[in-house]
Amino acid sequence: MTEFDPEKFEDKYVHYFNELQRAYKNAFNYMNERHDSQVIHAIDQQVLNESEPFYDGNGEFRIELPDDPADRVQGVVVADDKLEELLEAYVERIESELRRVFGLQSSN
């Protein structure tokens, strides 16, 4: 497990690139197993490619998405509310995978 240093996270793509990839990939696999694969792929490729993770302190991460993320999803058939729900679940999963990758999960 990688020891987390908030200061190093400022330069995350240099210091924590592999960890970020792992967290995103774990979240992708988790979502892909449970939901429509085409929609998950589309979110991965069309929304998350412009996303950025931030560390908010207290073991919490925040994923910033581009503006109007749902509008960016093209080429798949999915209801708007379903898409919003999947986006939210996906982002939550990435945040929790980040906590896991860095060993910041609370014990209870």
Added chain:
Amino acid sequence: MSTETQEDGDDLEERVSNFLRRNFPQIQMHGGSAAIQNIDRETGEVTIMLGGACSGCGISPMTIQAIKSRMVKEIPEIEKVNADTGMGGGGGGMSPSFPGETSDDGDDEGPQAPF
């Protein structure tokens, strides 16, 4: 007008290529590829195409963001990085892309370096 030489551009392409190879060996390790599609020396804009396994395995978002964030810092001439996985609006299946697929410009092509 200053005379920007061709060599200048080739050197830039080489540096971009070396930058990717040096800093992102993971792309290859994951069975993917990164090819320089286009470099606009006037605007400082470079277009990178991630292909192969990178276009749909969950690791491309951070790869793209890392390339964008680091390349503009480490190569001063580069102002903007466009990185694409070739799956813009598709969503249907994998479409492996081949490096060197540049279609319309054939004027000053440097050697393609797929890795």
